[in-house]
Amino acid sequence: MQLTLDLDSEVPIYQQIRDRIVEAIADGDLTAGAALPSTRQLGVDLAINFHTVNKAYDLLRRQGFIRINRKSGAVVRRDRLSGPPEAGFADEWQSRLRTLLAEAVAQGLSPQEVQQRAGNVLESFATPKGSMT
């Protein structure tokens, strides 16, 4: 959990934390059952208030990425590829995908270029950690 933040970004801190953890799950750096740092500990590490971390964790919980027990703390709920997505997730997600891809096409990137970039990103997710020799 290195997790670098950009305090000057327009993106809220709790959203950045949420995004980095989601990416870590997709990358395979965080697998099912992996424990996240406590909110207070991560707050100290990132030099931010633990309430902000708590907000990020609560968001991840509501979106189905982690489970939070008073006992074991925050734990990654499900490994990638090992179950169907949350109900109603796909539609809302594809709507956001459409907006994001439209932005690139409207800026002048060719659909081929966009598809290439998406493929590269997905490949980086599918590739296990230390498997490039």
Place this chain on the structure above:
Amino acid sequence: MQLTLDLDSEVPIYQQIRDRIVEAIADGDLTAGAALPSTRQLGVDLAINFHTVNKAYDLLRRQGFIRINRKSGAVVRRDRLSGPPEAGFADEWQSRLRTLLAEAVAQGLSPQEVQQRAGNVLESFATPKGSMT
């Protein structure tokens, strides 16, 4: 310019306007040189304040999608596929793409499924308006 808004959405109104217009450009519904409605007129049509429309237009202008003259009003700056993107756009965009794709993969969608959906969206952009028979 039908442009449907969801006033109950978490997404700010000015952001929704911006997103719909960007999608219209990618779809080919708005081509280079096309004039957008005046801020006051669109405000009336959408039953919102014209300052909110102005904020959306100003955002589109700063992001390079439109030009605004006191004379001709808001005009689409560049058609899709007809020029290089704004400087520094690709990097920041790919970062957001990575976050969005990670979300789908972490939710359990297979990379193949994700790539398929991205391909479908891009295909809908590449396909001219009334070309499905």
Place this chain on the structure above:
DNA sequence: GTATCTGTTCTATTATTTGTATAACAGCTA
């Protein structure tokens, strides 16, 4: 048991963002 760490909840404050509102000015056009 005691101490510590944890998640959880509550209240509070400050700053920023969002959306609306009114007004005024300047330029273009019918």
Place this chain on the structure above:
DNA sequence: TAGCTGTTATACAAATAATAGAACAGATAC
């Protein structure tokens, strides 16, 4: 001239973001 336009300024209410302090209860380590 009258009307529409973009632009700018100010103001306000509501919501959001981030911080802060305090307290409670359950789990864990000594």
